[in-house]
Amino acid sequence: MGFVESQLTNSGDRKFIGRTLRLRALGLAVGAPAVASVLYEIHAPTWAWILLAVHTLLWPYLAWWRARRSSDPRGKEFGHLIFDSAMGGAWIAIMEFNLVPSALLVTMLTIDKISAAGWRFTARTVPAQAITCIVVSALLGFPVRLESSMFVIVASLPCMFVYPLALSTMTFALGYRVSLQNRQLQRLNRSDALTDLPNRRHWDEAAASELARYLRSRRPAVVMMIDVDNFKKVNDGYGHAVGDEVLRCVSAALQSSLREIDTPARYGGDEFAVLLTETDIRGAREIAERIRMRFLELRGEAAAAQRCTLSIGLAAAERVMVGVDDWVRRADAAMYGAKTAGGDRVNVA
Numbered sequence: 001m002g003f004v005e006s007q008l009t010n011s012g013d014r015k016f017i018g019r020t021l022r023l024r025a026l027g028l029a030v031g032a033p034a035v036a037s038v039l040y041e042i043h044a045p046t047w048a049w050i051l052l053a054v055h056t057l058l059w060p061y062l063a064w065w066r067a068r069r070s071s072d073p074r075g076k077e078f079g080h081l082i083f084d085s086a087m088g089g090a091w092i093a094i095m096e097f098n099l100v101p102s103a104l105l106v107t108m109l110t111i112d113k114i115s116a117a118g119w120r121f122t123a124r125t126v127p128a129q130a131i132t133c134i135v136v137s138a139l140l141g142f143p144v145r146l147e148s149s150m151f152v153i154v155a156s157l158p159c160m161f162v163y164p165l166a167l168s169t170m171t172f173a174l175g176y177r178v179s180l181q182n183r184q185l186q187r188l189n190r191s192d193a194l195t196d197l198p199n200r201r202h203w204d205e206a207a208a209s210e211l212a213r214y215l216r217s218r219r220p221a222v223v224m225m226i227d228v229d230n231f232k233k234v235n236d237g238y239g240h241a242v243g244d245e246v247l248r249c250v251s252a253a254l255q256s257s258l259r260e261i262d263t264p265a266r267y268g269g270d271e272f273a274v275l276l277t278e279t280d281i282r283g284a285r286e287i288a289e290r291i292r293m294r295f296l297e298l299r300g301e302a303a304a305a306q307r308c309t310l311s312i313g314l315a316a317a318e319r320v321m322v323g324v325d326d327w328v329r330r331a332d333a334a335m336y337g338a339k340t341a342g343g344d345r346v347n348v349a
């Protein structure tokens with residue numbers, strides 16, 4: 001497993017465990033009064049009270065400690081969830097199947113498992129719950145008292161309200177976090193890490209829809225291809241880090257010279273592309289000159305020493321174009337024209 005994957009898995013594990021541990025502590029805190037009210041009514045023996053105290057106060061911390069120490073915390077926590085179900089079964093038997101708290105316990109334990117690991121895992125916990133319930137009930141002589149007094153119902157109220165509210169709040173927070181992460185991933189997928197400009201894939205999509213719009217409405221649009229002159233010399237003479245800085249300068253020159261509606265992109269290596277919407281060639285030439293001059297101001301000493309400049313080619317959208325490739329090819333040819341004429345200039349297809 002790679003470093004990034006293992007980091008993701010670790011952080012996913014931590015979140016999963018944090019969530020199940022919080023739910024366990026809360027479930028036990030709100031469930032304990034309901035169980036205690038039944039123990040009080042049936043004059044339960046001391047061992048039952050001690051078990052309730054240990055289970056409520058110590059078990060959440062013990063589970064947390066065991067999960068933290070384990071090399072497979074997620075697997076450990078799945079084991080703890082099965083133990084929770086088993087204990088649920090034991091408490092139902094000890095409470096002599098008192099209707100309201102028993103039903104609440106089964107419901108809480110079931111939704112808890114479904115939200116943590118889905119139906120398949122939940123089904124696996126059922127035998128544990130059923131077996132402990134039967135065994136403990138048999139040990140106690142199968143006592144059954146199905147009804148619930150008002151006292152027990154009132155003691156069960158926190159469990160009825162607090163737990164579902166907490167669970168739905170946590171589920172919402174989880175969904176919200178996932179949607180934020182998805183948006184972030186989408187953004188990363190569409191941008192270039194070095195320059196923070198859109199990447200080629202994003203730009204190609206934008207150019208394709210702009211060309212379709214031009215063919216329908218005839219509203220002008222221009223593609224600008226930009227290549228850095230003598231870039232290799234900066235890389236070779238000063239190292240890639242300085243080369244990277246020059247590429248960031250191109251990005252800064254673009255961002256400070258373009259309008260909101262234009263789409264710049266890192267097209268690859270030291271080549272950049274810009275989609276200028278609602279712009280004719282005359283306007284595009286002005287913008288290109290602005291970018292060229294701005295880069296000269298920003299480029300830094302190393303780039304200046306190596307005469308690092310911009311060669312820019314422009315091509316307006318035309319009816320004969322069959323696709324974006326055609327459009328880019330023309331702008332590229334214009335850009336090479338600028339380069340062969342000495343660089344540091346703007347050339348129109």
Ligand SMILES: Nc1nc2c(ncn2[C@@H]2O[C@H](COP(=O)(O)OP(=O)(O)OP(=O)(O)O)[C@@H](O)[C@H]2O)c(=O)[nH]1
Binds near residue numbers: 235239242244270
């Ligand atoms: N620092 C840096 N260099 C890169 C990156 N991507 C590509 N390059 C380098 O950019 C250079 C581009 O090569 P050329 O286009 O031949 O360089 P040039 O000196 O500008 O050549 P002309 O365009 O003919 O002027 C290569 O040396 C690549 O290794 C990058 O992300 N960072």
